[in-house]
Amino acid sequence: VAAIAPYLSPGIRAATWLADEGHANPRTITRLLAARAIESGAEVRSHTRLADVGRSASGFQVTLASGEGREQVRADRVLLATGAATMRTGVLFNLHLPVFPAGLTMTATERTAPMIGHLVQHVGRRLSMKQAESGNILIGGGWASRLQRADTGFDLSRPATINPEALRANLKAAADTVPGVAALNIIRSWTGIVALTADQLPLVGAVSRVPGLYVAAGGSGFTLGPTFARLLAAEMAGECGGDGELALFSPDRFDHLNGFMG
Ligand SMILES: Cc1cc2nc3c(=O)[nH]c(=O)nc-3n(C[C@H](O)[C@H](O)[C@H](O)COP(=O)(O)OP(=O)(O)OC[C@H]3O[C@@H](n4cnc5c(N)ncnc54)[C@H](O)[C@@H]3O)c2cc1C
Structure with a gap:
């Protein structure tokens, strides 16, 4: 692990690696x-x-x-x-x-030199991390945001709101896994609504x-x-x-x- 992904915490004892795993920017x-x-x-x-x-x-x-x-x-x-x-x-x-609708959260750090060359997911904690070409590190992994309500149910026309506790826990999981991100400033967190089935x-x-x-x-x-x-x-x-x-x-x-x- 240390040879392939030296940015990971020394506390990570083992990992699986998929050579053709990747990530892409949905806006592009x-x-x-x-x-x-x-x-x-x-x-x-x-x-x-x-x-x-x-x-x-x-x-x-x-x-x-x-x-x-x-x-x-x-x-x-x-x-x-x-x-x-x-x-x-x-x-x-x-x-x-x-x-059914569910709200999720993503966070971006400020830009930094190339650090994370893979899409990282944690097997035991909710975490996904990747570094964009621009240098920003994107942190997510399925942490909740709060759906807004309308009279007849959840309001899908308004964005879900950030849940500070979930955001803190997401960032802690990120810093525990990749200690180098702890020194970076967060520039933006945002939410989106996903569809879950029963x-x-x-x-x-x-x-x-x-x-x-x-x-x-x-x-x-x-x-x-x-x-x-x-x-x-x-x-x-x-x-x-x-x-x-x-x-x-x-x-x-x-x-x-x-x-x-x-
Ligand atoms: C924060 C976050 C992080 C995520 N991370 C990942 C990830 O890392 N990897 C991954 O694979 N997935 C991820 N997802 C999930 C992924 O974004 C969704 O599964 C995907 O966008 C679903 O695409 P879709 O086209 O099915 O639905 P959507 O992208 O939700 O699109 C549905 C569209 O239907 C339109 N619509 C609704 N009602 C009508 C109507 N009556 N007439 C016409 N149009 C209508 C809506 O306006 C919308 O544009 C993430 C989601 C969130 C919110």
């Missing part, structure tokens, strides 16, 4: 993926909401809402990739899709009860999203090899929740 990658999709013929409508859905003869009559008003679109198939809002978008199809596995695949409807929500979506997209796109295009790679994540495992939905 997400825009790049969208640009490539558009180059390949996709039409992207940002700031546009799936507002309503009806059945048409061969698929769905979808209502999209944006600042410019409402628009009807016909679709043979619909994929709900609406993250923590999937429980709400499922309602448009008269479905319970059991996806069994913590992602919800990815066809919804048999509503032919033509597919879901992709939950799980470590930044890491696994491209794989889900590749497999699901093939399935939606009827190219599925039938090897069942997504079977474990099928939304049909929760079909019993919809048994009484008239």
Whole structure:
């Protein structure tokens, strides 16, 4: 461990190392993926909401809402990739899709000389650390932030708020694991909302009860999203090899929740 990752605390007695593990900046990658999709013929409508859905003869009559008003679109198939809002978008199809919101926290240190050359995760404590190209060290690992409330549930339109205790514990885990970060200033902490399912596995695949409807929500979506997209796109295009790679994540495992939905 000391030879491969000398920045780790001498208290770390053993580690596993995956040579092709990596990390990427979602703010760069997400825009790049969208640009490539558009180059390949996709039409992207940002700031546009799936507002309503009806059945048409061969698929769905979808209502999209944006600042410019409402628009009807016909679709043979619909994929709900609406993250923590999937429980709400499922309602448009008269479905319970059991996806729940949870708030998480990330923190960035000031820039420093190259120190951490790997994506570091701790097996016994909640911690993930990586150093960006700019030199900032990013610290996270699944520490909670607090969701804001609305009259009818959690308010997904407002950011979760920082939980100081969780933030302190996250930073302590970071400094215990990589003592060099203890001397760095924190420049920013922020929160985001993730989607959890009842069994913590992602919800990815066809919804048999509503032919033509597919879901992709939950799980470590930044890491696994491209794989889900590749497999699901093939399935939606009827190219599925039938090897069942997504079977474990099928939304049909929760079909019993919809048994009484008239
Ligand atoms: C602090 C933090 C750290 C994380 N770290 C990691 C990590 O290290 N590795 C990892 O793999 N994952 C990580 N995640 C999880 C990862 O960010 C998510 O799993 C991923 O973003 C999910 O992508 P998604 O496209 O499924 O959903 P989202 O990114 O939540 O996107 C859903 C989209 O649907 C839109 N939407 C909602 N309702 C509607 C509607 N009615 N009509 C149209 N659009 C709608 C929303 O506006 C949103 O843009 C982290 C998350 C957080 C918050």
